[in-house]
Amino acid sequence: MDxxxxxxxxxxxxxxxxxxxxxxxxxxxxxxxNFPESLVNVREDFFSYWLRRCGAKEERFxxxxxxxxxxxxxxxxxxxxxxxxxxxxxxFELKFLMSDRIKPVGVLYDGFQVMVICSDLFAPDEAIWxxxxxxxxNQLLGTWDENDCRCHIRVSLYGFPSIISTTGIVEGPARxxxxxxxxxxxxxxxxxxxxxxxxxxxxxxxRLAEVIKGYLFQALFYHMTGDPFCHDKGCRLFNxxxxxxxxxxxxxxxxxxxxxxRQILESVSGKKKQDFK
Amino acid sequence: MGEKIFSGGGxxxxxxxxxxxxxxxxxxxxxxxxxxxxxxxxGLMAGKIxxxxxxxxxxxxxxxxxxxxxxxxxxxxxxxxxxxxxxxVLDELGVPYTEASHDLFVAxxxxxxxxxxxxxxxxxxxxxxxxxxxxxxxREENRVAGxxxxxxxxQTLPRQITCVDPVALETKLVIDATGHDAxxxxxxxxxxxxxxxxxxxxxxxxxxxxxxxHTGEVHPGLVVAGMAVSTVYGLPRMGPTFGAMLLSGKKxxxxxxKILKKG
Numbered sequence: 001m002d003x004x005x006x007x008x009x010x011x012x013x014x015x016x017x018x019x020x021x022x023x024x025x026x027x028x029x030x031x032x033x034n035f036p037e038s039l040v041n042v043r044e045d046f047f048s049y050w051l052r053r054c055g056a057k058e059e060r061f062x063x064x065x066x067x068x069x070x071x072x073x074x075x076x077x078x079x080x081x082x083x084x085x086x087x088x089x090x091x092f093e094l095k096f097l098m099s100d101r102i103k104p105v106g107v108l109y110d111g112f113q114v115m116v117i118c119s120d121l122f123a124p125d126e127a128i129w130x131x132x133x134x135x136x137x138n139q140l141l142g143t144w145d146e147n148d149c150r151c152h153i154r155v156s157l158y159g160f161p162s163i164i165s166t167t168g169i170v171e172g173p174a175r176x177x178x179x180x181x182x183x184x185x186x187x188x189x190x191x192x193x194x195x196x197x198x199x200x201x202x203x204x205x206x207r208l209a210e211v212i213k214g215y216l217f218q219a220l221f222y223h224m225t226g227d228p229f230c231h232d233k234g235c236r237l238f239n240x241x242x243x244x245x246x247x248x249x250x251x252x253x254x255x256x257x258x259x260x261x262r263q264i265l266e267s268v269s270g271k272k273k274q275d276f277k
Numbered sequence: 278m279g280e281k282i283f284s285g286g287g288x289x290x291x292x293x294x295x296x297x298x299x300x301x302x303x304x305x306x307x308x309x310x311x312x313x314x315x316x317x318x319x320g321l322m323a324g325k326i327x328x329x330x331x332x333x334x335x336x337x338x339x340x341x342x343x344x345x346x347x348x349x350x351x352x353x354x355x356x357x358x359x360x361x362x363x364x365x366v367l368d369e370l371g372v373p374y375t376e377a378s379h380d381l382f383v384a385x386x387x388x389x390x391x392x393x394x395x396x397x398x399x400x401x402x403x404x405x406x407x408x409x410x411x412x413x414x415x416r417e418e419n420r421v422a423g424x425x426x427x428x429x430x431x432q433t434l435p436r437q438i439t440c441v442d443p444v445a446l447e448t449k450l451v452i453d454a455t456g457h458d459a460x461x462x463x464x465x466x467x468x469x470x471x472x473x474x475x476x477x478x479x480x481x482x483x484x485x486x487x488x489x490x491h492t493g494e495v496h497p498g499l500v501v502a503g504m505a506v507s508t509v510y511g512l513p514r515m516g517p518t519f520g521a522m523l524l525s526g527k528k529x530x531x532x533x534x535k536i537l538k539k540g
Contacts, residue, residue, distance in 0.1 A: 072511075088493055104486030104490055106486070
């Protein structure tokens with residue numbers, strides 16, 4: 001196992017999440033502590049950064065806006081990206097690509113389509129595996145599941161770049177069964193929220209920042225090993241489908257990597273790509 | 278014997294007064310700057326602002342009452358909620374409210390709704406209630422140039438006894454504020470002139486901003502506002518909070534003003 005994995009020289013962290021919920025410095029400090037051999041580079045929102053850096057002209061903005069509009073998932077039970085987006089959808093994307101305003105939440109995008117759109121923006125000198133690009137976004141991303149033929153909201157997608165969605169953390173993993181049972185029986189949503197809030201992460205939840213760190217671990221492990229997940233429910237790499245599983249893996253006292261993954265992390269420490277040449 | 282409370286005047290004078298005043302206004306509004314279809318919170322808000330800008334505004338409403346769902350907050354409970362910054366609209370209208378939780382405000386439904394209706398009336402908006410939108414008038418390049426209307430009861434009675442042809446009103450701009458039905462946009466869709474995504478099925482707590490951000494012109498001469506925006510773009514369902522309706526109406530008015538100034 002030793003020698004097969006490498007840590008990236010540079011970790012680029014793009015913060016497109018709500019700054020009220022996610023502090024870049026805190027996450028950067030976490031990455032520096034756990035990946036001391038890598039340079040951690042905090043950047044603004046991914047699209048803002050790359051569009052500015054490449055000096056994008058108006059046509060590029062329009063092209064990107066159209067692609068983003070086309071990656072919207074209109075119906076979770078239909079897989080169709082060949083539709084022509086409505087002009088209002090393109091205008092909406094364009095408006096936020098061209099401004100510093102935080103894009104409102106609620107539209108569901110196909111995560112893999114967005115990943116392709118993002119990867120198209122990299123400059124060649126950074127489109128190399130020695131650079132790990134991690135995008136934090138407040139947007140909702142989903143992926144199509146062949147098993148039940150539905151699009152499911154995801155917390156994260158791992159690839160080049162990897163994307164972590166803060167709203168995905170809230171909306172993706174299922175809340176406690178009793179919560180949904182209460183909704184079905186017509187219980188007031190506010191009182192349900194009050195009763196169950198310790199058992200799931202909600203909007204503006206101060207626990208969100210700590211939960212994200214587990215997903216940063218997953219992104220880095222994907223980058224190093226090709227596998228972001230661990231079967232151990234107590235490991236921060238556990239792929240949680242329920243909020244309570246997520247809270248257990250990420251927030252219980254002493255939450256950490258399991259022994260195996262801690263060992264991998266220690267084994268690659270100090271071994272950047274060039275060490276293996 | 279004391280004096281009578283009310284002055285004299287027979288039934289025929291009452292009838293003449295109703296007919297002549299209705300006919301005078303109806304004739305005047307056969308042509309207007311903007312017709313708003315739907316007198317819910319977004320339509321009323323848009324109408325009020327446009328009228329305050331000196332425009333001639335006519336609102337079509339299929340019910341007898343104005344206000345749409347703004348009377349009731351949810352589950353037949355007559356308290357309405359708005360999230361910040363929409364409480365500023367309540368301030369403008371002079372509607373009292375309390376802060377239920379951080380940046381979430383609750384007001385009395387009848388008070389808020391009646392104040393909004395009054396504000397629209399005070400601004401000079403005119404209404405055709407019990408009037409149903411039937412079709413659109415389209416001009417060159419399919420630009421929307423008016424609406425075809427009929428009495429609401431005509432639609433609800435058997436066709437054999439209600440062969441009542443509609444009438445048409447011309448205008449420079451139409452705002453579809455018909456809620457989830459998006460009646461005006463749907464009519465364009467039937468003609469293959471526009472596509473809509475349909476009503477969003479997924480529930481996301483924070484989607485009010487999306488309705489406001491997507492409010493805009495969807496076809497030459499047609500602006501969409503309120504929950505009709507949700508239907509056009511397939512935006513997620515929302516809970517019974519009215520902030521997005523009020524601010525969407527406001528944005529629709531701003532967009533309408535720009536279009537009308539250009540035209």
